[in-house]
Amino acid sequence: MAYLATFYWGWLLASALLGLAMGWISVVQHGEGVSKITKRWLAALAVVLVAAALSRIVPGRFGYWLDLGLIMFALYLVGCAIGSWLRDWVVSRSAPAP
């Protein structure tokens, strides 16, 4: 993992920044998000993919691509979380107390 991080830090940084931006937007965005049920399915899919990656059952290049995708996705999620939290903090500070 450390090897991949040093090899592709650019792509990983890009994923994290993308996540940060998306998180920043999502706090004030109007409209419906994905439903709870869809979220569960997506979470289940993510678990399956992570399990597949950890168990190394996907061979060769597909295995590498899966690892790469999951790492980028993980950093994206981290970026989203930080971005959302930051935006929420900024919004709550600037808004007048209820």
Place this chain on the structure above:
Amino acid sequence: MQGLFRWSSKWWPGVIPLVIFWAIAAWTSTEPLEADLAQRSTTALKDTVLDKRRIVVAGRDVTFAADAFSEDGRLSAVASVEAVPGVRLVNDETRLVPEAKPFVWSAERDVVRVTLGGSSPLPSSKAKLIEAARAGLGGVEVADRMNLSRGAPQRFDSAALLLLDQIGKLKDGKITLTDNKVALSGMARELGGREAIAAALKNLPEGFSVAANDVKAPPYIFQAYKDPVAVTLTLTGYVPDNNVHAALVAAAARKFFSEKVVDNLKASVGAPSGFAAAVVPALGALSRLSTGTLVVTDREVKLSGDALYEAAAGQIRAGLGKDFPQGWQFKPEISVKPAAAPVDSTVCQQLFAELLGKARIRFESGKAEIVADSAGLLDRLTETALRCPNANIEVAGHTDTDGEEAANQALSEKRAQAVTDYLVRAGLPASRFMPIGYGSAQPVAGNDSDEGKAQNRRIDFVVRQ
């Protein structure tokens, strides 16, 4: 926390550019990553002795195939690749180098090259053997057909190197090492080479032994070539020792009275018994030919060339083999030189004088027996006499003044008669010759010195119309 959960339902649109990023990252990074991992894996195996190593990287998975020389070496090689950072999985396709049983190594020499075959225990010993073969054989092509196998006997390298040394002493042949038994066949390059190889094999490392040594000695060859154009007799090949060498050259000088003897003989061991006893009469027969080659190979004497006249050819064909020691073979290939054009009596006389000026007919001391060394000269006199069929010839015997005059007179007559007999045996009519003895009455030099006496002991040919 609840907020995070709520916001997360709106994070999905970012996944679309993320997927695009992912696709680009995958597209651009896969091949450099694979190349990097392949290079790191190769570096990790740098110090491990392996054969047929093959590393294929797909994604982060390394397919590693190689032949290892021990189980420990194999496991440590796999572990080294597994330890390379970034490698996810190692598909282990390594195996042990096959075990050769029996472990056979061979070196074969033919005319143009030395072929190393069979098994060698490690790449390093293989390289060492090829290197040694190139260095030791100087310029001979070395072909490597060795494969790598386990199961070599201990001290294989030193045994094989010693055997490689021996292949240089072979003209052709094969040396095979089967486990720790050595078998040799072929022919030594030089006389004495077989003995040198046998001596060297005593230094084989402990545990090795010679199962069969069928190396043959090269034939013992002696050659003499009589060249009528250059007027030389060229001697080449081997003689047993310096005494025989000197004796042969002296005999050649006596028998070939007009030719220059070119001596290229080398002394060497391994002569067949009775060598000198066979070669000296064979040289005598060669001296009777106008042009010819004498080849003595071991105990076979081959004489080819042109005799000066028919009777001489018959005498050589039938007579020479009888002079040989037991076990020797004679293979004559004698033809007859075309007869020279007839000449008149004056020219005949000149030719006789010319021949007898170069050499004298020699007899046993105090006797009327012609020595064998004079056969060449007599054949030339006979040939000349055949060229002037109408001339009558006086064969004149002379002696020096030593001894009683009556005895000298008788001896000169007998000697003249002996020469005449020789000519008649050669097929000339007896009526053409008049043997006359003059004793010491007609000296051509002073009888006060050995040299002068030697010149006075002579046979002259005088043409009478």
